[in-house]
Every structure is written in C-alpha cells, then in structure tokens.
Amino acid sequence: MAEIKWEKDFHTAVELAAKTHRQVFQDFWFDG
Amino acid sequence: MNTGPYSDEKVQKYLGEQFVSVKSQCFWDKRSELMKQFDIAWTPTLLVHDSTGKEHHRVVGFVPSEDFLAHLKLGRGKMFFNRFRFADAVEALSVALDQHPKAGPAPETIFFLGVAKYWQTHDPKGLRWAYDTLAERFPQSEWARRAGPYKQIPA
Numbered sequence: 001m002a003e004i005k006w007e008k009d010f011h012t013a014v015e016l017a018a019k020t021h022r023q024v025f026q027d028f029w030f031d032g
Numbered sequence: 033m034n035t036g037p038y039s040d041e042k043v044q045k046y047l048g049e050q051f052v053s054v055k056s057q058c059f060w061d062k063r064s065e066l067m068k069q070f071d072i073a074w075t076p077t078l079l080v081h082d083s084t085g086k087e088h089h090r091v092v093g094f095v096p097s098e099d100f101l102a103h104l105k106l107g108r109g110k111m112f113f114n115r116f117r118f119a120d121a122v123e124a125l126s127v128a129l130d131q132h133p134k135a136g137p138a139p140e141t142i143f144f145l146g147v148a149k150y151w152q153t154h155d156p157k158g159l160r161w162a163y164d165t166l167a168e169r170f171p172q173s174e175w176a177r178r179a180g181p182y183k184q185i186p187a
Contacts, residue, residue, distance in 0.1 A: 002044045006055045010066055013054035014085040023111060024081035025051040025104065028072045030058045 037100040046101060050108065051080075080107025088114055095136065102128055102135035109141070113148055121148040139175035142166055146179065160185040 007013040010026065017024045037043045047053050056066050058075050066072070070079060070087065080089040080103070089107030105128030112121035125145040129138060146162020149155075159182040166176035167183075 002041065002048060004038055004044050004047055004053055006053050008055065010054050010056060010085070013052045014081070014083070017052040017081075017083040017085075020052065021083065023051050023083060023108065024079075024085060025047060025053045026070075026079040026081060027053070027055050028058050028067070028070070028075055028077040028079070029055060030060070030075040 037095065037097040040097040040100075043097055043100055046104060051104070078103070080104060080111070082111045082115075098132060099136040102132035102137045102141070105132065106137045106141050106144070109144060109148070113144055116151070118148045118152040121145075122152055139166055139170040139173040142170070143175045143179055146182070156182075156185045157187075160187055 007016065010024075013024050013026070016022075056064070058064070058067055058072060063072075070077075074092055076092075076094060078091040078095075078100075079087050081087050088111040089103065091103050095103060105124065109121050109125035109128055112118070112124055122145065125141055125148060129141050129145060132138060132141075142165050143162055146158050146160075146165070149158025149161065152158070159179070163176075163179040163182035163185075164187070166173060166179050170176055
C-alpha cells in the first residue's frame with residue numbers, strides 16, 4: 001500500500017508543486 | 033497516519049500523481065496565520081489549490097472516499113476553468129463525471145462542465161445540456177436550480 005507523503009509546511013508544498021507541475025491539496029485538521 | 037479516505041489506495045494514488053499534499057494543524061485557542069489566511073473555522077477543511085497556492089475548491093466536513101476523489105477532480109477542473117483554460121476544464125470535468133457519476137459533487141461538476149463547454153465552443157447548447165442533465169439526474173439539487181435559466185435555450 002502506498003503511503004501519502006505529507007508536507008508539513010504550506011509554502012514548501014507550493015514550491016514543490018510549482019517545480020513538479022502539480023496542484024496543492026491542503027488538509028486543515030484538528031487533533032481533538 | 034492515513035485514515036478515512038486516506039486509507040483508500042485510489043485516493044493515495046491520485047493524490048501522489050496529481051498533488052503535493054500538506055497537512056496544516058488547527059489550534060482554536062491560537063489561530064495560525066494559515067487559518068486566518070484561508071478563513072478556517074471548522075475541521076476538516078480541505079482545499080484544492082493550483083501550483084501557486086491559489087485556492088480553487090473547498091470542502092468542509094468529512095467526505096468518504098468516492099466523494100473525496102470526485103472533489104479532487106472537480107477542483108482540478110475548476111482550476112482550469114478559473115484560468116480560462118476551457119478545453120482542459122472540459123476534459124478534467126468530463127473525467128470527474130465519468131468516473132464518479134453519483135458522487136456528492138456530481139451536480140456541481142455537471143454545472144461547470146456545461147459552462148466550460150459553452151466557453152469552449154460559444155455554443156449555448158452546452159448550457160442547455162447542463163440544465164437537461166441536472167433536471168434528469170439531480171432535479172432536487174441547488175445546481176439544477178442554478179441552471180434553471182438555461183431551460184430557455186433551444187435544445
């Protein structure tokens with residue numbers, strides 16, 4: 001089973017998306 | 033840890049191929065800058081951005097795998113739509129609808145697909161197609177009502 005590679009920083013994710021011509025998916029979550 | 037829709041192999045594959053995924057933790061007693069930037073008031077809130085970080089689609093609340101995939105694909109189509117890339121939008125939204133015809137976002141997908149078809153061809157039959165399809169398949173949806181004016185367009 002493939003694991004999703006989660007970035008922790010939004011701006012890092014945007015930079016990576018621009019380099020790899022992908023979109024950004026962002027999950028706002030709460031640990032409660 | 034991957035739970036909920038993230039445990040679905042189809043979701044994992046699609047996210048890996050098309051998206052860079054990022055988790056942003058929320059703190060209600062001290063809202064983060066990202067929470068303020070994107071007006072996050074409940075979780076989960078799922079955002080689909082383009083490669084510059086501009087938001088194109090949003091989901092608030094839990095969604096199961098089938099709806100989740102359909103939302104990701106709708107978000108891809110709306111990204112093209114918002115950029116006036118209507119041929120790409122038609123292709124992406126057609127894929128979303130073909131692969132997830134009964135998913136939660138299907139009515140919205142049909143609406144934007146019809147409008148994208150219109151922009152692509154300047155033929156109002158795309159709008160009429162959206163009305164007819166929504167009236168037949170999702171007559172109770174808000175999107176059927178939004179497409180209501182297109183009923184006046186000759187079939």
